[in-house]
Amino acid sequence: MPDLDPVIHAQARLRIVAALATLDPADQITFPRLQDLLEMTAGNLSTHLRKLEDAGYVAVEKSHRGRTPVTYVALTTTGRRAFEDYTDRLWALLGGGR
DSSP: OOOOOHHHHSHHHHHHHHHHHTSOTTOOEEHHHHHHHHTOOHHHHHHHHHHHHHTTSEEEEEEEETTEEEEEEEEOHHHHHHHHHHHHHHHHHTTOOO
């Protein structure tokens, strides 16, 4: 039985990675937009993003738009591959395969 990645497997982190995986590999999303999409509190989203960032699955970039700070989030190549592996393993667990 294939093991599921424990970093991705937590419900909130799975939702984050799945949402980011819908973006083109070169794209990123602002923190508030991701927060709105996932209907998560800022603190909860930050906590889960930190865990994903520590694993190398997401990149968090802090910048400024004029004088306003803005945080961008993107799925890394490693994160995209980990999500693909996760979904492949999940399909295998379900008795399918892709």
